[in-house]
Amino acid sequence: MTTERLTIDQLTTRELGFVSDPGLAAIILDLLDEIDRVFSVSGFRSTLYLSISAVEGLLKHALKLNSKKALGANSFPTGKKIEDLTLFQCIPICSELSLIPPEFTNTYDQLRQFRNYIHPERELSSRYNINIGISQLGIGILNMTLLHFNKLRFIEGGTWRVISGEPQYSLVNRQLVLPRYKFPSYPFIVTDYFIKSDFTLEFEVDVPEDAIMNFVYNFSSEDSFNMIRIDKRKDRNDATKPRDDGLLVCNDKLHWRKKSEFISSPDLARHRHAISIQVSGSSLKFIVDGSEVNPLDNTWDYDPDKSIGFFNELQRVNIEGLKITI
Numbered sequence: 001m002t003t004e005r006l007t008i009d010q011l012t013t014r015e016l017g018f019v020s021d022p023g024l025a026a027i028i029l030d031l032l033d034e035i036d037r038v039f040s041v042s043g044f045r046s047t048l049y050l051s052i053s054a055v056e057g058l059l060k061h062a063l064k065l066n067s068k069k070a071l072g073a074n075s076f077p078t079g080k081k082i083e084d085l086t087l088f089q090c091i092p093i094c095s096e097l098s099l100i101p102p103e104f105t106n107t108y109d110q111l112r113q114f115r116n117y118i119h120p121e122r123e124l125s126s127r128y129n130i131n132i133g134i135s136q137l138g139i140g141i142l143n144m145t146l147l148h149f150n151k152l153r154f155i156e157g158g159t160w161r162v163i164s165g166e167p168q169y170s171l172v173n174r175q176l177v178l179p180r181y182k183f184p185s186y187p188f189i190v191t192d193y194f195i196k197s198d199f200t201l202e203f204e205v206d207v208p209e210d211a212i213m214n215f216v217y218n219f220s221s222e223d224s225f226n227m228i229r230i231d232k233r234k235d236r237n238d239a240t241k242p243r244d245d246g247l248l249v250c251n252d253k254l255h256w257r258k259k260s261e262f263i264s265s266p267d268l269a270r271h272r273h274a275i276s277i278q279v280s281g282s283s284l285k286f287i288v289d290g291s292e293v294n295p296l297d298n299t300w301d302y303d304p305d306k307s308i309g310f311f312n313e314l315q316r317v318n319i320e321g322l323k324i325t326i
Contacts, residue, residue: 011036013143015150017162020171024061028054035139044135051138052087052111058145059090062099065154065171069097087112099159101148104141111141156324158193160309163222167310176203176319178213178312190219190309194279194326197304201277202323207232208271211315214248215277217284217300219307222253226301227311228286228293230266230273242268247295260295279304 012032019025031054039047063070063082070076075092077085085093091108094100100108114134153160153169155176165187168177178187207213211232219225226249233243245265250256266273266288276287284302286293310319 011039011139011143013146015146017166017168018149018152018154019061020065020154020169021061022170022172028057031057035142039135039139042132044132045130047135048114048130048138051135051142052114054142055108055111055138055145056087056090058149059087059094059099060085062149062152062154063090063093063097066097066099066157066159068157073097097159099149099152100145104144107141111138114138153189155191156322158191158324160189160191160193163188163190163309165312173320174322176310176322178310178317178319180316181313187312188216188222188309189311190216190307192307194308195305197326198280200279200323200325202275202321202325204272204274204320205230206272206318206320208315208317211317212244212313213317213319214311214313215275215286216309216311217306218303219309223250225250225306226259227256228300230288232268232271233314234268240268241265247300260297263294263296263298264291266293 012035014029014032016025016028019028031050035047035050035054038050060082063085067082070082070093073093073096075089075096077089080089091100091105091112095102095105095108114130114137151162153162153167153176155169156174164185165182166179166185167187167189168179169175170177176189178189181187205213207230209232213230214227216225216227226247229245229248231242231244235241235243242265244258246261247259248256249259270289273288274290276285278285278287279302282302282304284300286300
């Protein structure tokens with residue numbers, strides 16, 4: 001994952017990979033530009049109020065994308081809609097759902113109190129005056145929120161963690177993009193959303209020539225996971241066969257070995273595949289274009305207590321129309 005260096009004229013980070021709505025991303029970028037401009041002319045109150053407004057918008061965006069969990073949270077106020085929540089109400093819900101770091105909950109509460117300073121009499125009666133330091137506090141919490149959220153992707157009601165790289169999710173067409181690999185980070189994303197659950201993942205995936213798609217499961221760390229690989233590189237000795245299809249096991253970061261080949265591999269000539277991944281208990285079925293694909297020993301060794309995800313090593317891979325049933 002790349003981290004931008006901020007210039008003297010740019011105090012706010014532009015890490016927006018977690019925003020799944022392009023229209024909203026454009027608005028947030030415009031707001032961040034405005035915060036930078038206002039601060040540069042010593043508009044410290046405006047800087048603070050705009051920063052707080054941006055934080056509130058980001059928290060609501062995260063709650064909307066996790067609406068089922070949010071509405072079921074103990075801290076969610078009865079009879080409210082997410083869009084009607086105040087910043088004061090958003091903070092404990094986001095904390096309960098681990099959408100913000102718990103150690104910073106008090107910091108967010110302090111920022112909320114400064115929002116009341118938009119009423120001059122509240123600032124007058126307090127022991128603080130809004131100055132450059134307090135406005136920088138607002139920018140700092142905004143940047144912290146952006147950087148924290150950028151380690152997450154909100155997909156179909158679940159929270160996914162970015163292990164490395166810059167995977168992108170678009171809400172418009174439910175498309176997860178695993179971009180071309182850039183050293184030293186592989187596009188790698190996992191979720192705990194399905195732990196101990198029976199589920200089905202259905203999607204279409206575009207795996208072009210010389211590309212690889214890896215479905216990751218049994219993930220406990222970057223040093224320990226399994227992955228089912230569809231490989232569109234051709235075997236050097238037999239162009240009709242994939243180079244490295246099958247079940248692979250990682251026991252050391254960035255090093256993995258093949259545990260088993262497929263009994264029958266997906267069609268190399270097709271770039272686009274319909275995938276269905278069906279899990280029930282410790283049983284996993286991997287279905288490609290209507291045909292079940294199995295390893296030679298007929299067992300995936302699936303562990304329902306561990307995470308799943310996707311991992312890309314070479315060319316860009318698009319996972320489209322992602323449908324999740326639990």
